Amino acid sequence: MxxxxxxxxxxxxxxxxxxxxxxxxxxxxxxxxxxxxxxxxxxxxxxxxxxxxxxxxxxxxxxxxxxxxxxxxxxxxxxxxxxxxxxxxxxxxxxxGRGFDLSAAEKPVCLIGGGMGIAPLLFLAQELPGRKHALLGARNRDELAPLAKFFADIGCAVQLATDDGSLGHHGFIPDLLDEVLPDVSQVCTCGPSPMMRGVARKCRAAEVSCQVSLETHMACGMGACLGCAVPGRDGSYVHVCKEGPVFNSEELPWEL
Ligand SMILES: Cc1cc2nc3c(=O)[nH]c(=O)nc-3n(C[C@H](O)[C@H](O)[C@H](O)COP(=O)(O)OP(=O)(O)OC[C@H]3O[C@@H](n4cnc5c(N)ncnc54)[C@H](O)[C@@H]3O)c2cc1C
Ligand code: FES
CATH class of the missing domain: 2.40.30.10 (Translation factors)
Known part of the structure; x- marks a missing residue:
């Protein structure tokens, strides 16, 4: 478009x-x-x-x-x-940019967001026709509670984690994934890089497709300045603003 x-x-x-x-x-x-x-x-x-x-x-x-x-x-x-x-x-x-691939979206999807990485997942949840499960994490209750409500209001099953234990699981979101993975056909995630790598690692082990949304620094946003380039799998560089920000985790040279 x-x-x-x-x-x-x-x-x-x-x-x-x-x-x-x-x-x-x-x-x-x-x-x-x-x-x-x-x-x-x-x-x-x-x-x-x-x-x-x-x-x-x-x-x-x-x-x-x-x-x-x-x-x-x-x-x-x-x-x-x-x-x-x-x-x-x-x-x-x-x-x-390239958004999430919704082609297999009639099957249950797990959305995993950390901090402001939660932002794009609400639009995704709005557009997904089938069952969706949201695992959301943030520093504390104040930051997470209003965001969790947006997801619950549109019919997502929501599980929460906070760094300080003030709401939901006390710890990291990937801790919650094992329970959910057997029931979903794909995972879509956005948030801090260590969180997304942890999610991608678990998805690979379970042979579940994982889409990750990267938030690198950007200058032009349209492929003209090279400011957002990150290493791709074959040794070349990919532009997060054009070829991403959403990638299949297997497209990235992450050691999982
Ligand atoms: C594709 C994409 C989508 C994004 N979506 C959101 C969103 O939905 N909500 C949101 O709050 N933020 C989002 N961001 C990050 C947002 O663009 C930055 O927080 C914002 O540009 C900071 O502007 P600033 O002038 O306030 O901060 P600056 O003064 O430019 O920087 C302040 C601090 O933030 C750091 N910073 C700036 N940009 C980034 C970045 N991309 N990643 C990590 N650290 C950064 C700087 O290094 C610096 O330490 C997104 C970034 C990208 C690339
Ligand atoms: S931000 Fe300029 S090329 Fe991606």
């Missing part, structure tokens, strides 16, 4: 915690073209400073031509984004 640049009206910018926000914008052209796992490049201020757009996964799609982004304030760009108010306009470019 084609990309477009849209001055999009902000419908809401809801704080879920002191650092995590859900930004909803009216962006019908991007909404209709978007597929789960794709991302948009956001101009975070109306001036040219900061110059570079920031990449954000599409978190959900509304029936009204809206899309939502879920973001955490980690630096200057996201701090500016947190100040955006309903009625403001924001410049979006997208959707970009």
């Amino acid at each position: 084609p990309q477009s640049q849209q001055q999009s009206r902000i419908l809401a910018n809801d704080p879920l915690t002191a650092e995590v926000f859900r930004l909803t914008v009216y962006s019908p052209e991007i909404a209709v073209a978007a597929a789960p796992g794709q991302f948009v490049m956001v101009q975070v201020s109306s001036s040219l400073d900061p110059l570079l757009r920031r990449p954000f996964s599409i978190h959900s799609r509304g029936a009204d031509g809206s899309i939502s982004l879920l973001f955490k304030v980690v630096g200057r760009g996201t701090a500016l984004l947190a100040k955006a108010r309903p009625g403001d306009k924001i410049d979006l470019l997208g959707p970009f």
Whole structure:
């Protein structure tokens, strides 16, 4: 589907915690073209400073031509984004990248998200027709509880893990996977690299297909700058913004 640049009206910018926000914008052209796992490049201020757009996964799609982004304030760009108010306009470019492959999606799918890696999985859950199981992890209850509710509200079976044990399993999400793996035909994951490698390792052992979404640093988001290149399996480099961000874990040279 084609990309477009849209001055999009902000419908809401809801704080879920002191650092995590859900930004909803009216962006019908991007909404209709978007597929789960794709991302948009956001101009975070109306001036040219900061110059570079920031990449954000599409978190959900509304029936009204809206899309939502879920973001955490980690630096200057996201701090500016947190100040955006309903009625403001924001410049979006997208959707970009290769999203999740949904071709075997009629069978149960397990979605595994850690931290802000949870963001693209809600859109995926919205679009999956069959049964879906979400294993979600974050640092603590405050960060995880509002996100878990979004998944439960659309009919996912949800299991949770927190680093501090304040909600769900006290520990890492891959710990929860053994119980679920026999019942699913594929796993889709996004989050910290050690978590995704742990998930991919278990999937390989169980011969279950595993799709991973990488969030490398990006400058252009469209294959022009080489800023997002990571090693591929055959010794060449792949561009996460064009050939990804979603890869089958077997396409990556991970030691599993
Ligand atoms: C395809 C893709 C999808 C993404 N989706 C989301 C999302 O849905 N929600 C979300 O909160 N974030 C997401 N990110 C990360 C997001 O783009 C960065 O957090 C954001 O650009 C930071 O901008 P900033 O100006 O606030 O921080 P900066 O001032 O640019 O950087 C602040 C700190 O964050 C680090 N940082 C910046 N970008 C990244 C990155 N890509 N990976 C790891 N560390 C980084 C920097 O090294 C620095 O330490 C995504 C990234 C990619 C590539
Ligand atoms: S971000 Fe420029 S080539 Fe991928």
